[in-house]
Amino acid sequence: MSTPGSSAHLAEQRADLLRFAQASRHPSGFGWLDEHGRLDPSHPVELWITCRMTHVFSLGLLAGEPPAPGGPDEATLRSLAEHGVASLTGALADHENGGWFAAVGDDGPVADVKQAYGHAFVVLAASSAVAAGIASAPALLADALAVQSRRFWDEERGLAVEEWDRAWSTLDTYRGVNANMHTVEAYLAAADVTGDRTWHVRAGRIGAQVAAWARANHWRIPEHFDAGWTPLL
Template sequence: MIDPDAECRRLAGFARPAAASPAGFWWLDESGRPDPAEPVHTWITARMTHVFALAHLRGDLEGDEAASLAAHGIRALRGALRDDELGGWFASVSGEGEPVGTLKEAYAHAFVVLAATSGVAAGVPGSGELLEEALEVVLEHFLDDSGRVVDSLERDLRSGEAYRGANSSMHTVEAFLAAGDVTGDTVWHQRALAIAEHLIHGVARSHGYDLPEHFDTEWSPLLDYNADRPGDPFRPYGCTPGHLLEWSRLLLHLDASVSEPPAWLVEDARALFERAVAVGWSADGQDGFVYTTDWSGAPVTRLRLHWVVAEALAAAGALHTRTGEAVYDQWRQRFEAYAETHLLDRDLGSWHHELDEQNGPSHVIWHGKPDVYHAYQALLLARMPLAPVLSVQLR
């Protein structure tokens, strides 16, 4: 089985070259070199800042290197990636710091919050100011009057797509859990719970736990959204088993974090996990999770993405921690064995981000190895208590 401490050190070491741009963290190629064809993405910079803050708290790199890398990320998020004129964060900038496009995404802003919380826990200078500003922007612009997530806005933060998405909502729940733990203000936990209650106990439960990912502005599901682009990396058609697993884990963190947690948190966490395994794992006769399924549970995109397995082993570990039932630890060991056999790249480093239907390396949806966020934190989440968040536990 994977040695989590050694693997976290290996992943953190692989990701170090991403800091080559003063604007943030680069997208990495198969060998761990910055990919100049990609801009500097806010979501990658924020996720890598989060990882290096955790790596500093764990001592995964020599000396103060992880702290310096986390500080590089905080400076970038307070610098080139931040819109000084109109507020919020650009989706991406060039390596020289020039904005690429004008859209501002709830997905990226959620990760800015997460990075800031981990920076605060790790004592990285500037993190407190970043967290205060990021929470203010999210609360004012990326939550509607009912407390649900607004997926994207134009640069002026006043208008955006006629679209709502479960993915950005999920990562906002993750960010709000961290914000509540780091600030001590439990209102963030309650905001996270409200988002989860709507999307999981409401929408997912009513669809047999096949969670629709895409909605109009009134939160009516768009079940045929991107049917012509079934392998989209962020907005694929159909149900995404990996997100069922990720939500399953997040519900258990909520259960461990809120006062008087409702019983449905654990009930729905179990149901999401069971549905994800039923429709996603070995759905076409080969080990591994298919990326997406249709509304009958049949595979649509059969490529295997590394983040799905990472979330599977984290969810299984969380369910075992919460319930004590051996079956969940057996699933965790099975997922970890799969990752060790098929995903860990012992030659070039990190994990293969995508495999084909026969579990060979593939590059249809994702090219290169953009970041190490999913693999790194999953190895910790699968073995640590459910609350508080990782950064606070490690502190």
């Protein structure tokens, strides 16, 4: 048995996590797993899960070490990361209006709103896949960043807006910190792989605004806001 915290122990833990996660592969992306670690067909394929799994398998590739016993090998990890990118340019992508559906079923989108939460994860998945050398990832990342700049980034407020309808014609009045938190994560990853400091600056602006809210509120962070960024208390 390996010693907790040792390199061997960490490799074993990583292998177990990646082995468990690979069961989430679905023809349209990556899906929910049940309590036995089996794909649960009662749930649609969700954008955020597909993105997070693509990120995870890309990180597995980036670890750059031989897999521990029981873990997927490099070829399997690469296939899974490639599948994730293909899903984000295929079933989950809105080829008519741009952006990505929140969830899809066998017959198409079942949740067609365009959410900052899920779109942030597209940037993260694409960034990690670029770093892992997935060939089709740079084009996906370019598309995802263009959507961020055009649809979600509010230059005046230095924050991301929350949700659009399918055709990008109506912006919801709700604003939230949770999606902005994940947007920071995504922007930092994008800056690292593109070298474009714009994304570092934007991530910093979000962080500065949230810190200002916390400072003015006894270091408690409001999460829910209206369209004018007034807290919904």
